[in-house]
Each structure stands twice: as C-alpha cells, then as structure tokens.
Amino acid sequence: MPKWAPLISLVLVIALMIVHAASASARAWVWKVLAGFGAIGVVVVVYFGLFFAPREAYMSDVGRIIYVHIPFVWMCMVGFTVNVVCAVGYLFKANWKLDALAEASAEVGIFFGACGVTMGSIWARPTWGVWWDWDPRLISTTVMLLVYVGYLAFRSFTEDPDRRAAWSAAGVILGYVTLPITWFSVQWWNSLHQRQSDSQTVDPAMRVGYLFSTVAFLALFFVFVFKRYEISRSRQSSALELPPLQAPAVKPEVSA
C-alpha cells in the first residue's frame, strides 16, 4: 500500500464530513459516498492485512490482528470524545441536535469498543496465553465501557427530555475521565498490555495498513453515527410534540 494512502483518504473523508455538516442539500448523498468508501476500504484492509502485509516476526499471522484491533479502539475513543463535546455543548447552549448527537456517538462508541475488546481478547489468547486478565488496561477499558452503557441506560429510564439531556450530559462529563485513564493506564501502571506503538516501534509496511484501516473505519463510524443521530432526532420530535394527557396547543420548536 502506498505511503500516502492513509493521509489522502483521511483528507478526503474529513472534506466529505465538512460538506455534510455545511450543506443541507448534500446530506442526502454524502453518507452514501462515505459508506461506499468505508465498505471498499474494509475489503482493501482485509486483503492487505491477511495477504499483502508481511508477517510479524514473532507473532507470525496472529500479529495481523493489529489492522482491526487498533482502529476499533480508536473509533471507540473518537465516539466518546464527540459525545463529551456534545454534552458540554448542550449544557452551555440547550440544543436538541447536540443531545441527539451525544446519544448517537456514545452508542456507536460502545459498539466499536466492544469490537476492539473482542479482537484484543482473541489476540491475547495465543500471545499472552490467556483470553483475559485483570491488568490495569483491561480493567480501565471495562470500566469505561460500563460507564457509557450506564449512560445509555440512564437515558432510557428518564422520561423527561430536559432532565434526561441535562443530567446525562453532566454524568457523562464525569464519566469521560475514564478515557484518559484508559489511554495512560499502560504508562502509569505495570501492565500486561503493551504500551502504545509509534512510528519507531512498527514496521512502516504495517503502520500504513492500520492507519488506512483507521480512515476506512472512520468513514463507517461517521455513517453509523449519522444514521443513529437521525433515529434520535425522530424520537425527540415525537416525544416533544406529544406531551402526555394533553393535546399540543402549539407545536414546540424541535430544532432549537
């Protein structure tokens, strides 16, 4: 894979996201382009990872899991970061779109996090010798995912949209602390999990693979969040339009 492929595709994907955000008329088709790119990208990653990329010197074919394990966990962290930005934004400027985006990004983040942990476990069995062990990285990741599952549970149990949005946002700002703890856990404590890799520790032929894979999954991440956001928006509009036990006199403005 050429060295410039990850950067060029990243610029392309971000440009499309900006077009999507800036132009309402483009919203009908941009996500389809990104979904197509993501799907083709995953096929490329599968071919590259399984057949094209070199074997890892000690792990052999098992090492090929880096092309999915790393991007999955990164997308999880991107999701939770989008979520916390929306949560802070909602509390400063009560905008229902931010509330919907916060919910969507948290849910998609949990999905990618669960995939990443599953891949990590599959990787751990032949390399570490165990499926799972309670080392600091695995504990902090588990706590982080549980916090966000709790966030979604809290949201689904709270009927009043105002209270749900405000208090889930406040809670998830506190919950976001688990993300930097997870990130730095391998540096702060003795851990079974290896530290983060960088350009010095990874063969360039492998690094280009997981960077491109990250861009492909970023495109899919965007599509998932956008579709999930639309679901949240339609739920909001039905919830806000029909207060219980009384007919609405005036349709409330949904898009604040």
Add this chain to the structure above:
Amino acid sequence: MTSEARNRLIAIGAIVVAGAALAWIAFGSIGENLVYYWKPSEMLAQGTKAYGATVRLGGVVVPGSVSWNSEHTIVTFTVADTHKPDAAKVNVRSEQVPPQMFREGIGVVVEGSFAADQIFRSSRLMVNHSNEYRAPGDGGMPDDAWKKSLSQADEKS
C-alpha cells in the same frame, strides 16, 4: 435561576470535578496502591513478607536461564527487572505449558507464590509482548514452528 444558567453551572461543576478526579489519579499516589505485578526487585524488597502470598511477578526472562525437566512438563527460568546484568533476579518454576510467544529475553508475568527457598512457584504464566511489530528478519520465529506450536496448544487445552 433559569434552566439555561443552571445547565451552565452544572457543566462547569462537572468539568471541575472531572478534572480534579483525573489530576488526583494522574499525580496522586494511587499508582502505589494499584499493583498488577511486582518486579523482582520490588518483591525481594518485601523480604519475608512476600513468602506464601499469591502474587504476580513480572519481568524479562534472562537469556540462557530456561530449562525443562526430562518429561518437558516443568520449565524453570530466571526473571529479572531489566536486561541489565546487575538487575534483581528471581528463579521461577512453572508447571504450566508456556504460551507460544515464550522465549528467552521476552517479558513475562507469572502468578504464584514465593517461598523461603527463593524459588517462585508459578501456576499461571503469561507472556508480555512489547509494542514492536516487525516484518520477519533475523531472529524471527519461522512460520511452520508457529503453526506447530499452535496445534499443540489446541490438543492440550
């Protein structure tokens, strides 16, 4: 207070509390109480208190120290803090078949207990690989050896 002003107050409060919690974990002494494994030097520094308790010991396998018994069921090796020759060392005896990644010089975490005879008896052996991913060059494990050891692991488990 309007609900918007209340929300802003909640946001600032939550950010302050979250920041304080993170700073407390990052710069506080929580790391000393959260110990996943001891390095040999840390375990030896405990003296007789380390005897008997089930603990994890982590370090690198000293090159040249690995040996098997005649039935190939017990492996003994030495775990050191680092690769430096003067690093603290502990002798380990493991009855578990090590994972395929196990080799001289690699990181390991062993679970078991240390005794007065200065031998760490391990019931669980895990390999702690580094963050380095390289294409095969000199010293890499041949692919056939890998597949062979994988199928052996399947038969045993």
